[in-house]
Amino acid sequence: MEARTRILARVQRALKERPKALLPEHPHTPLHEDPVDLLLRRLQENGAEATRLPRKEAKAFAQRLAQGLPGAAFGKTLPQDLRPPLPELPPEEAPLGVSWALFAVAETGSVALSSEDGRKAHLLPPTHLVFVEANRVYGGLLEALQDLQTLPRALGLHSGPSKSADIGQVMVKGVHGPGRLVVVVLE
Numbered sequence: 380m381e382a383r384t385r386i387l388a389r390v391q392r393a394l395k396e397r398p399k400a401l402l403p404e405h406p407h408t409p410l411h412e413d414p415v416d417l418l419l420r421r422l423q424e425n426g427a428e429a430t431r432l433p434r435k436e437a438k439a440f441a442q443r444l445a446q447g448l449p450g451a452a453f454g455k456t457l458p459q460d461l462r463p464p465l466p467e468l469p470p471e472e473a474p475l476g477v478s479w480a481l482f483a484v485a486e487t488g489s490v491a492l493s494s495e496d497g498r499k500a501h502l503l504p505p506t507h508l509v510f511v512e513a514n515r516v517y518g519g520l521l522e523a524l525q526d527l528q529t530l531p532r533a534l535g536l537h538s539g540p541s542k543s544a545d546i547g548q549v550m551v552k553g554v555h556g557p558g559r560l561v562v563v564v565l566e
Contacts, residue, residue: 410518414485415564418516421488425539427560434565437461437510444508444561445475452504454478454496461510470497476504476557480511481531482523483564487538490562491523494533501535507557509537513566 410417415431422429432440441463445451450468457479470476478501480490490509492501501507517523524530541556 410485414516414518415513417485417518418483418488418562418564421485422539422560422562423488425488427488427539427562429562429564431513431564431566437563437565438463440563441477441508444506448474451475451477452497452500454492454500456493456496457510470499470503473500473504474506476500476502476507478507478509480509480515480562481527481534482515482517483511483562484517484520484523484536486519487536489520489536489538492535492537493531494535495531498533498535501537502556505557506559506561507537508561508563510563510565513564516564 419429419431430440438461441461445463445465448465450466450473451463452470452473452475453462453467454477457477461479462477465475478492478496481493483490490511492498492509515523517526520536537556537560540558540560
């Protein structure tokens with residue numbers, strides 16, 4: 380421990396004379412439009428389907444989306460009043476995953492999903508329905524992270540359907556996750 384203390388003391392003395400590094404200014408300008416409108420536009424530009432609805436209409440929306448499906452995988456944090464009346468299936472068998480977002484980021488068109496919700500329900504079903512409250516839509520990621528009380532173990536930022544052009548430069552949807560992302564902003 381004595382050698383460690385001596386070494387750290389030498390490092391501190393050497394750093395004492397160096398000027399402090401200045402942090403850069405935040406590179407983004409504040410939003411001049413409604414964050415929800417920008418989020419919906421960005422999601423659509425990214426290939427997702429996005430809409431805003433009153434919360435009382437959300438369950439009916441989910442039911443219409445799930446019509447004819449044998450079941451769905453539900454995120455663990457999804458409020459009960461948003462679950463369509465479908466049997467719960469394991470994510471690897473479900474044609475639909477339904478999740479609750481911690482927040483959304485308008486400037487990138489992303490919804491943030493907690494690992495505590497169950498990542499398989501986010502990634503394995505071919506269609507993913509995500510609900511987010513309008514008051515949890517932030518202009519930028521920094522603003523959203525600063526407002527979080529606690530961080531989950533992992534945070535997934537979903538900005539559209541999974542797609543890749545890795546093989547032969549041909550765009551294919553649904554390669555690394557759902558090929559269809561539907562986001563509903565609840566008012």
